Amino acid sequence: MFSWSLAVRNLKRRRLRTALTASGIVVGISMMFILLSLVSGMETQARSMARALGGADITVSNSTSFRDRMGGGGFFGALPSPSTLDASIAETISGIPGVYAVSPQFSFSGSINGRRVTVYGVEPASYEIVTGGLNIVEGRFLSENSDGEIVMGKAMMDFLNLTLGQTVNLSAGQEEEGRIFTVVGVFETGMIFQEYAGYVTLADAQNITGEHGLVTQILVKCEDPSTVSDVVSLISSTVPDVRVTTPTATIQQASQMLNTLTMFFATIGLVALFAGSFGVINTMIMSVTERTREIGVLKAIGAKNHNIMKIFLAESLLIGLIGGGVGVAVGSILAYVFPMLTSGLFAAGASPFGMRNPFSSAVNAGLGGRATSTIMFATPAITPLNITICFSLGALVGILAGLYPAWRASRMKPVEALRHA
Amino acid sequence: MPKLIVRTIDLSKVYRRGKVNVPALNNVNLQVSSSEIVGIMGPSGSGKTTLLNIIGGLDKPTRGKIFVDGVDITSLNEKDLADYRLKKVGFVFQFYNLIPILTALENVEIPLALMGAPKDERRERALNLLRMVGLENRADHKPDELSGGEQQRVAIARALANNPSIVLADEPTGDLDSKSAMAFMRIVRDLNRRNNQTFIIVTHDPLVVEQCTKIYTIRDGRVESA
Ligand SMILES: Nc1ncnc2c1ncn2[C@@H]1O[C@H](COP(=O)(O)OP(=O)(O)OP(=O)(O)O)[C@@H](O)[C@H]1O
Ligand SMILES: [Mg+2]
Numbered sequence: 001m002f003s004w005s006l007a008v009r010n011l012k013r014r015r016l017r018t019a020l021t022a023s024g025i026v027v028g029i030s031m032m033f034i035l036l037s038l039v040s041g042m043e044t045q046a047r048s049m050a051r052a053l054g055g056a057d058i059t060v061s062n063s064t065s066f067r068d069r070m071g072g073g074g075f076f077g078a079l080p081s082p083s084t085l086d087a088s089i090a091e092t093i094s095g096i097p098g099v100y101a102v103s104p105q106f107s108f109s110g111s112i113n114g115r116r117v118t119v120y121g122v123e124p125a126s127y128e129i130v131t132g133g134l135n136i137v138e139g140r141f142l143s144e145n146s147d148g149e150i151v152m153g154k155a156m157m158d159f160l161n162l163t164l165g166q167t168v169n170l171s172a173g174q175e176e177e178g179r180i181f182t183v184v185g186v187f188e189t190g191m192i193f194q195e196y197a198g199y200v201t202l203a204d205a206q207n208i209t210g211e212h213g214l215v216t217q218i219l220v221k222c223e224d225p226s227t228v229s230d231v232v233s234l235i236s237s238t239v240p241d242v243r244v245t246t247p248t249a250t251i252q253q254a255s256q257m258l259n260t261l262t263m264f265f266a267t268i269g270l271v272a273l274f275a276g277s278f279g280v281i282n283t284m285i286m287s288v289t290e291r292t293r294e295i296g297v298l299k300a301i302g303a304k305n306h307n308i309m310k311i312f313l314a315e316s317l318l319i320g321l322i323g324g325g326v327g328v329a330v331g332s333i334l335a336y337v338f339p340m341l342t343s344g345l346f347a348a349g350a351s352p353f354g355m356r357n358p359f360s361s362a363v364n365a366g367l368g369g370r371a372t373s374t375i376m377f378a379t380p381a382i383t384p385l386n387i388t389i390c391f392s393l394g395a396l397v398g399i400l401a402g403l404y405p406a407w408r409a410s411r412m413k414p415v416e417a418l419r420h421a
Numbered sequence: 422m423p424k425l426i427v428r429t430i431d432l433s434k435v436y437r438r439g440k441v442n443v444p445a446l447n448n449v450n451l452q453v454s455s456s457e458i459v460g461i462m463g464p465s466g467s468g469k470t471t472l473l474n475i476i477g478g479l480d481k482p483t484r485g486k487i488f489v490d491g492v493d494i495t496s497l498n499e500k501d502l503a504d505y506r507l508k509k510v511g512f513v514f515q516f517y518n519l520i521p522i523l524t525a526l527e528n529v530e531i532p533l534a535l536m537g538a539p540k541d542e543r544r545e546r547a548l549n550l551l552r553m554v555g556l557e558n559r560a561d562h563k564p565d566e567l568s569g570g571e572q573q574r575v576a577i578a579r580a581l582a583n584n585p586s587i588v589l590a591d592e593p594t595g596d597l598d599s600k601s602a603m604a605f606m607r608i609v610r611d612l613n614r615r616n617n618q619t620f621i622i623v624t625h626d627p628l629v630v631e632q633c634t635k636i637y638t639i640r641d642g643r644v645e646s647a
Pocket of ligand 1: 437438443444463464466467469470471472
């Protein structure tokens with residue numbers, strides 16, 4: 001029928017009213033959009049974080065070390081010499097019921113070609129079993145006989161202008177003499193700061209630092225993920241003076257918090273949308289009243305109730321689509337501007353929602369306290385899904401708000417409508 | 422003997438205004454043969470519009486029956502009445518009642534669109550109808566760019582779009598000058614002769630009355646033959 005051209009022309013004829021009505025929806029939709037984008041941004045971070053932390057259910061480290069390091073220079077700064085555990089503790093832990101595999105690790109702040117970088121010494125086989133391994137994008141991971149081989153992060157490779165197969169000089173500190181390592185693999189995590197790192201064998205790490213027989217963390221994988229907390233208490237009671245953390249559990253907690261945040265944001269957005277929909281209802285009732293006579297004429301020449309309904313629903317749907325479209329556009333701009341506006345806030349360590357950033361603690365735990373929270377804050381992610389959701393939501397509000405006015409229009413008695421001035 | 426197209430039997434209409442009953446039609450027995458041009462006259466408030474609305478299926482009588490083409494339209498439900506108006510009846514109003522935001526052509530297309538005619542087909546038919554009323558060169562004009570007489574010619578083109586058996590017109594020349602009124606009636610006469618369409622026209626206009634084949638007068642809700 002003429003529903004669409006009638007709707008378009010009627011809305012055009014009353015541009016200001018259309019704009020004002022649609023702006024009610026724009027407010028709600030753009031709000032929903034920026035909030036959804038923020039949540040998506042955090043989700044993306046959580047996911048890559050979870051990947052970076054791998055499948056290690058539990059991390060065991062020296063209980064005295066952690067606190068010492070909190071005030072340290074952070075990831076890029078100088079670190080005091082690492083606090084260590086005796087490597088034999090790994091044996092003890094692997095004997096604890098519920099433990100599937102353990103992987104000792106020696107991480108230290110070393111220097112590659114004179115650049116400060118985090119170096120992880122790992123046992124390749126057990127490391128892959130416990131964590132699921134790194135996301136290797138070039139070359140390969142370490143193996144049992146990888147003496148003198150190193151796997152480096154993509155960002156670090158780019159930074160040092162290195163390619164696969166080249167050699168680097170790795171030392172325990174900038175002043176110390178190093179050893180030559182060959183780059184055999186490159187990994188990516190999606191988070192730049194995590195890629196300023198290198199992986200060598202545990203033995204090489206111990207040799208370079210001279211800390212023979214010592215490790216900094218023991219990564220543990222449980223037989224059953226649901227028994228993690230039981231295993232944690234068993235480790236704590238069996239091995240004295242260790243700090244036992246559960247990075248993946250922390251990530252899970254963080255995602256739960258995200259869910260709560262999403263609900264909270266969604267509620268705010270919905271309330272705004274609800275208010276906006278009243279504007280649409282109001283405008284549509286006005287529009288129906290103004291065009292009462294037109295409705296009478298259309299009925300007189302044979303329009304059925306559903307024809308009339310369609311004309312007005314098309315109009316309110318169009319308002320919803322305009323509101324949804326502009327809302328997404330405004331929301332995108334806000335999502336883009338948002339990090340700039342709040343970057344000062346983040347740098348100061350505060351979170352925009354008055355709560356602690358859930359991820360920094362997870363990373364601190366997982367990487368032995370090396371990550372800092374300043375890099376962690378979420379940048380909103382503009383995803384096609386969010387665009388679709390918000391746009392459809394605008395359309396839905398338009399339709400729902402138009403239902404009652406359109407129904408009223410469709411039920412008008414033709415004779416009475418025709419008599420209307 | 423031409424066939425009867427409209428037959429009313431003891432048609433009565435009583436409006437309730439609060440607690441007061443307002444009789445508008447009183448036992449109207451009217452017979453209209455097909456291909457007639459019937460004029461209905463009568464003083465203001467005598468029930469002319471009421472009768473036309475009931476014949477056109479816009480309103481329901483309080484009592485009585487009305488057969489159109491053999492069908493008792495008082496027994497039709499709302500949806501079937503809408504269908505009846507769409508296919509059997511064409512309305513022409515005193516104040517044209519074109520949709521202001523649609524062009525002349527689009528206004529004529531409405532009944533065709535309501536019938537579900539494909540776009541090309543209805544465009545062509547609407548153009549033909551506009552040609553018939555001499556307005557093919559004004560097809561893309563909006564109603565407010567047309568004179569009253571031109572608007573009324575668009576209105577009659579719209580009323581004829583679905584080739585109805587009856588065309589009902591309520592004071593169609595009431596707002597037109599005599600030249601436009603004459604042009605309008607010439608179209609009515611042509612159509613009536615060419616397509617055997619029946620016209621029932623409520624009017625005070627002598628120019629219209631002149632062209633009618635039959636005249637009835639309503640007084641206080643009763644129909645008298647003139
Ligand atoms: N909806 C209504 N409610 C109450 N009374 C009505 C209604 N419609 C019409 N009437 C009354 O019914 C009577 C007939 O009205 P109608 O409109 O049919 O007259 P008419 O002959 O068309 O008059 P006019 O020449 O002024 O148009 C009048 O007394 C009018 O006041
Ligand atoms: Mg009247």
